[in-house]
Amino acid sequence: MLERLYLNRLRDDLERWGAKGWIMGAHQELILEDAEIRARDSGRGPLALAVLGAIMFGAGIITFLAANWPAIPKAAKLALLFGGLWVTYGAAGWLLVRSDLLKRGFGQALLLLGLLLFGACIMLIGQIYHLDPDLPDGVLLWTLGGLLLAFLVPAEPVAAAALLLACLWCLLETGQRMELNQALLTWPFLPVLGLLLWQALSRRWRQVQRLAGLALFGWIGLAALQWLAVDRAEGFYALQICLLAGLCLFLLGGLLEQEDYAPAFGVTLQRQAAVFGLGSLYLLGLRASFKLDAETLASGLPAPDQAWFLATLALGALALLLCLAILLRREPSERPASLWMGMGLAALAVALLIGNLVMASRAELAPLAYLLVNLLLLATLAWFIQTGYQRQDSFRVNLAFLLFALWILTLYFHAFWSLMDRSFFFMGGGAILFLGGWLLDRQRRRLLRRPPAGEEVL
């Protein structure tokens, strides 16, 4: 049905473009014919239904067996579990070796069901032997089973499931560590993510690449939360590290986006890194981050210790190397002005963050550092808007406008919270939000509607 809707929409668009003289009549026919063939042969509809069916069937088996478990003898329970697992995998294998694409698709769905049943086996064996159900170890074993399957019998649904399981395990493990007051970073998550990403890149699995990008940032977000939860002084320098990490990942995403094996991962990485990095830059530019006194603007930050210096320098060097790699990857004719501006901003950011290690804790220099960080934020947002418009990337434009609106609102609060009567403060703020939001949105839509100048940028 979705394919049919798409074809109808395409037919209307092609007629409209033909009327405007953008495409010729013969090309319209060719495009429509190609789209119809792809829609007919994709089998995506049946495959998506098969995958959904596998998930529902798996969930149904789990809940049915769990509810009727006590009546079955132990040996019979184990026979049921192993038998079900082997039959499902056997059927999956039989379908996967067929030459028919649709049968292979169903085979992948059965493979996914087999992985779900493996998880069910772990949980039900845990129940038979009364193992503690709260431990994340069971989910870890399930994840490793998925990882093994994704490598030995490559199938995108299985790799996606293994990645989701790895994320679940990471969350459960983090929760357990919080209860035990241990360090929150679940480092073993990274090699599992790395292996699945490598598989996704080598096999051009776009969905898994996108999931991997999101999972990576979920983990980085957990790491950032842990750092920022500690003493506020450490929080400032930790924010700088988050910003540099976001910058490095943004640059890496830009490099990967140009590679034919990793465009989906590169785009996802860039977008998540942009949110993470710009968010960190915005937070860094707050007066509270610098611990600036409202009257004297003197800084309350202590000087950073050696570890922060080393981490900042290392990430800064990596960011500059990535900038160089991006420049060298392109021919001189493929380096537009906006690319050079982006590289310049990145270099400025690195220099400023290193300078902050000295300036931010000194009473006479902290206000200057605070001003420079905010100027960097504005310049970066302007660059995002400009390049978003050139690339017709609505995500970049929307993100930049959103952060700009947030920045204006923050300034308004800082400037007027203590000076104005509360009712006038909220009325004034509401009016600014209403008018400012309307103006910004008008400008944003105008930018996105206009055709780009044809430049390629980062």
Next chain:
Amino acid sequence: MTTRARRIALGLGLAVALQSLALAGMIGWRQLILERGTEVVLETAPVDPRSLFQGDYVRLAFAISRVPATRKLVRGKTVYVELHRGLPAWRFIALHETLPEGAEPNPDRVFMKAQVTGEAGVDVLLHYGIEAYFVPEGEGLALERPGPGEEVSVLAAVDSRGESAIKAILVNGQPRYEESSF
């Protein structure tokens, strides 16, 4: 069989074999404890939660879930609790940070492995890994709230490495739920 089909068959066969081995390992590990471990009786204080995918289970707490410690212990640390035979339940004797030398269980003494989960004054809170017992649906409440004169305890098996597993739930010393062998 084509090369592709052979590759899929081999890969899938290996994956299934390794997954089955992992499951068999889980079963074998617990079954060995049940069959070869020393039986100990532990006093309990049950609570009744529910696991969505695993049915009704009773959350157990033991008299030895909180024991005195001579020094501060880090959360997550593995320790060994020495128990001696007593009536109606085995008694706590001492807390060890490592499994003592020559610690083969005998009929009257065991060392149970536990993980430190917190502290309460001079005592430490311990987790033994046997704090859950799955019961038929709807029967957990009867164990959580035993009738007048009813006392719930647990019959556990403890092996030479300190690993433990539940063999039976006892009410007034008589088995209400019992683990069968195959």
